[in-house]
Amino acid sequence: MTNGLDATSRSPVVSTSFSAADRLYEPYETILVRYEVTLPPGVAVGSVERSILWYTEGKGEEDIGVHHFERITERSAVIAATEGGSIEVRLPASPLSYEGIIVKIRWCVRVRLFFESGRDFVSEHVFELGHLPVATMPSV
């Protein structure tokens, strides 16, 4: 289980637990993520977005690809989703998590809270799809 932010801050805390303790998943495997949100007192959430996506890191501009996205705006559903919830999705065949030299691909679960004040808070929890080794520079 991991937390989105230090509990001593006045920001929300999002705790997640993955169905695979090591967070390693195979292509086409089903991922189940449970999360709990601890809100600071006096904060009202207007909508919640939950997504599973990959994004690139490294030298290039960041690209993202969304595999699963849901936006919750209905009042009672928002209250339920703010207390906690789960995301269960069958993962795709690609792209696999990749640790290259100038290109890296990461998979993550994001829970984004939109407050009624206009602010938003996003908590991101990375997992791995596939088990590729880390790329190293070829010897000349």
Added chain:
Amino acid sequence: MALVHSGKHGKAKVCHVRRPPFLRRSRGLPRSERVRFPRFFAKKRGHRRTVSEVWGSVAEGLFHAGLVLAGLVFGALLATGVAVPEWRINHHFVEAEATVVGKGLARRAAAREQTWEPALLLRYETAAGQIEAWALRDGPLAERRRALALLDAVALDDRMPCWYDPDAPHTAVLARGYNWWMWALTLLLPGALLAFGGAGFTRSIATWRKSEERRAAAFRSIAGESHPAIPPCDDLVNSPGTFLRFRLPTSGAEGWTLLGFGLFALLWNTVLTVLAVTAGLDLMGGRIDWLLLGILVPFVAVGVAGIGLFVRQLVLTSAVGPTQLEISDHPLRPGATYDILLAQGGSGIFGDLTVTLELEEQATFRQGTDTRTERLVVWRAAIASWQDIQFVPGTRFEAKARLTLPTTAMHSFSSEHNTVAWRVVVHGRPARWPAFSRGFPVVVYPADPSQALTNTREKPP
């Protein structure tokens, strides 16, 4: 406003709080809760940029709104200055029979030159009575002699049709019709500004205060695709081989270089020819434009160099001979072995010919106002190598080899700014020509998913 760190084993997380720009720093709040004024400039701090997305969206929206406004202003100016007067002449002006009662030349003087246009004093009947007014004819001419010749073709008391403005009867014209070039230009510039600005402004409004996940999901969801983010290989399997299943196309770098040199030489020397003809006509007319002659000297040097580079590239491309590569199957899978057939044309002796399999990462990024792409080969393995090849005239070198992908090979990957690409590369070292490398892209899919799922360990309860 953001905490970012990342790692290999899925323990990383990114959390940030985004606040709207209209909020200001509040006294009495803890420092972590204060609102900073958004940055106007971008700075890279580790893996993230410090630029404000809100300000970026606002600036982008304002820029596109400015383009729309400029398009409207230009459109209004051009419509009232060109389109409306011409349309009124063709639809509102009244036809009348005019008598030529006077002749003259209208002279317009610009900074360094002047134009001449025949002008006729016309007498015609209007609803308000008989009127005399000047009307221009035949358009402006650079030579006074030609304008006078046209004027001499009209005699006093000649009769001809004219059209006058019923709202201003002293305004008359001798011809009607549309200048289509002017209309095209009138529509082109404001139209382009309105289309570009309107599309950008609409996009800014549509994405305003939407999360990047929501924008990406609206643009394209990868759910449902069989192999998301893997480039298609349709263009790589549409050419059957002579001996093996597919003949792979080359990456085309040599061809593009040759085309680039050729286009540059052609365009540059076309401009050079126009300038040279202009200078030649001046010289024949007894005038010497020293500025033009001075410009011509470096232009000729660049033009000759351009032709030289093109010819050199053409000789290098054609002298080495074509390279063909066939493969037994495609797309490739990690851990699988494939037959390949190399066919190399040429003449004389090749010191060596080597085939390698390479994995290249490509990252496209902005640097100031430039967009750059960095390429890095992160994995390379030799497949086969041949030494001291003697070509027999009229035949080509042919050899088979076997290619095996590592079981843990990364699959091909392609997104807007990042690419992981596989290719087979043929390196040749002819005795009489410079060494060359020719790439043949291949697409690698992830390992067979059924095998992957059999390796899945039991999930914790």
